[in-house]
Amino acid sequence: MISVNEATSLILSTQLRLKKEHVNLQEASGRVLAMEIFADRNFPPFDRVTMDGIAFAFKAYEAGLRTFAIEGTQLAGEEAKSLQNSDAALEVMTGAVLPVGCDTVVPYEDIEITNGQAKFTVEPIREGQNVHKEGRDQKKGTKLLDTGTLIRASEIAVLATVGAAVPRVFCLPKVAVIATGDELVAVDDHPEPYQIRSSNSQALAAALQSWGVEPEIFHIKDDKESLQEQLGNILKPNDVLLLSGGVSKGKADYLPEVLESLQVQKIFHRVAQKPGKPFWFGRIGEKKFVFAFPGNPISTFMCFHRYFLPWLKACLGIAPTEQYAKLSEDFDFASPLTYFLQVKTHLDKDGVLWAQPRSGGGSGDLANLLYANAFLELPPNRQNFKKGESLRLITYNPL
Numbered sequence: 001m002i003s004v005n006e007a008t009s010l011i012l013s014t015q016l017r018l019k020k021e022h023v024n025l026q027e028a029s030g031r032v033l034a035m036e037i038f039a040d041r042n043f044p045p046f047d048r049v050t051m052d053g054i055a056f057a058f059k060a061y062e063a064g065l066r067t068f069a070i071e072g073t074q075l076a077g078e079e080a081k082s083l084q085n086s087d088a089a090l091e092v093m094t095g096a097v098l099p100v101g102c103d104t105v106v107p108y109e110d111i112e113i114t115n116g117q118a119k120f121t122v123e124p125i126r127e128g129q130n131v132h133k134e135g136r137d138q139k140k141g142t143k144l145l146d147t148g149t150l151i152r153a154s155e156i157a158v159l160a161t162v163g164a165a166v167p168r169v170f171c172l173p174k175v176a177v178i179a180t181g182d183e184l185v186a187v188d189d190h191p192e193p194y195q196i197r198s199s200n201s202q203a204l205a206a207a208l209q210s211w212g213v214e215p216e217i218f219h220i221k222d223d224k225e226s227l228q229e230q231l232g233n234i235l236k237p238n239d240v241l242l243l244s245g246g247v248s249k250g251k252a253d254y255l256p257e258v259l260e261s262l263q264v265q266k267i268f269h270r271v272a273q274k275p276g277k278p279f280w281f282g283r284i285g286e287k288k289f290v291f292a293f294p295g296n297p298i299s300t301f302m303c304f305h306r307y308f309l310p311w312l313k314a315c316l317g318i319a320p321t322e323q324y325a326k327l328s329e330d331f332d333f334a335s336p337l338t339y340f341l342q343v344k345t346h347l348d349k350d351g352v353l354w355a356q357p358r359s360g361g362g363s364g365d366l367a368n369l370l371y372a373n374a375f376l377e378l379p380p381n382r383q384n385f386k387k388g389e390s391l392r393l394i395t396y397n398p399l
């Protein structure tokens with residue numbers, strides 16, 4: 001049996017090479033950028049007026065002028081006008097180009113206009129005030145976004161402003177989610193007393209959808225021939241198979257041998273962890289990857305978030321990140337296994353992230369996912385974990 005760290009490195013040492021495609025900006029949210037993005041112009045691209053008011057030359061004010069004749073108006077979206085008389089002013093609107101010959105803007109609130117003459121009511125005035133200078137924020141040619149950036153609303157704003165109407169993004173892998181087990185029935189079925197509805201496949205599909213992956217969902221019975229035939233078919237069009245159930249030591253746990261008979265090379269079987277010990281991972285070259293998660297719902301859920309998601313992110317070029325939280329109370333667990341403790345996190349007023357144990361009823365207690373929002377990774381071969389100890393956190397429902 002290998003350790004959690006060994007399993008992590010073995011998984012992350014493999015990679016599915018994803019193709020790239022162009023998508024419309026409106027469909028790019030949630031996708032991962034497969035190109036670098038540079039500022040196509042200065043940010044802002046012109047000296048931009050930031051207050052509705054009047055613009056004038058500060059020199060005139062410095063020379064003692066306090067009343068300015070208004071020559072006209074500069075609206076947003078108009079080409080820059082020029083101040084004709086250096087002792088005069090132009091009315092200007094927020095978002096307009098600063099007129100040629102002007103360098104300072106005073107808002108309407110600080111002036112009185114009578115008979116076409118603007119008089120200051122508030123002083124002093126600073127040279128250049130209320131002007132957002134061209135190139136102040138970003139210079140043309142500066143790299144703004146890197147390949148491997150997850151596109152969210154903030155990135156969409158930048159992509160839009162540089163005119164990236166059809167950004168290039170990584171294609172998403174074709175993923176099949178497969179529930180195995182004779183006891184499973186569909187969500188809309190009425191289970192017999194000895195049956196259960198398949199929740200794992202639905203949970204995995206939903207978690208994948210939040211990454212834009214639209215998986216195909218299957219259910220296969222615990223029957224060697226059916227598994228062999230159907231998995232053989234499912235492997236053909238898909239890049240990744242996420243299986244749940246059938247990987248432990250039971251008489252109907254056929255998956256490891258069936259997968260190997262389908263030429264899926266086993267990379268490891270069993271990890272020194274709780275839950276999720278019987279986790280099986282294999283691949284066919286660099287083309288197809290099989291994550292066979294232990295069937296208990298918490299095991300499947302934990303393994304997906306702890307192993308599969310970081311692997312998917314790595315395939316998409318997203319830089320790895322680790323999050324930590326402090327244990328909010330003493331916790332005892334004596335085992336040679338890494339323990340993924342279910343926790344509920346909260347951020348206190350000092351900005352400290354605390355994790356409160358919500359152990360629940362073990363790896364079959366799927367409703368406990370509602371009372372926790374993360375797993376805290378307790379390293380193996382230790383017994384006492386003290387309040388305040390900082391440990392790695394795997395969050396499935398962010399705060």
Ligand SMILES: Nc1nc2c(c(=O)[nH]1)N[C@H]1C(S)=C(S)[C@@H](COP(=O)(O)OP(=O)(O)OC[C@H]3O[C@@H](n4cnc5c(N)ncnc54)[C@H](O)[C@@H]3O)O[C@H]1N2
Pocket residue numbers: 179180181183184196197198199200201244245246247248249250253275276277278293294295296297299363364
């Ligand atoms: N002798 C041993 N028995 C077991 C061991 C062991 O090491 N030695 N490991 C235990 C651990 S840990 C786990 S986890 C489970 C894993 O079992 P399998 O991967 O073989 O999964 P199944 O036997 O098919 O199912 C286990 C459990 O999960 C439920 N399940 C399965 N699929 C779904 C689904 N799609 N939705 C909801 N629930 C599902 C299934 O009904 C079972 O109750 O093995 C232990 N046994």
Ligand code: MOO
Pocket residue numbers: 273274275276277278294296299363364
């Ligand atoms: O550890 Mo198993 O993953 O359900 O209990």
Ligand SMILES: [Mg+2]
Pocket residue numbers: 245246247248249250252253295
């Ligand atoms: Mg089993």
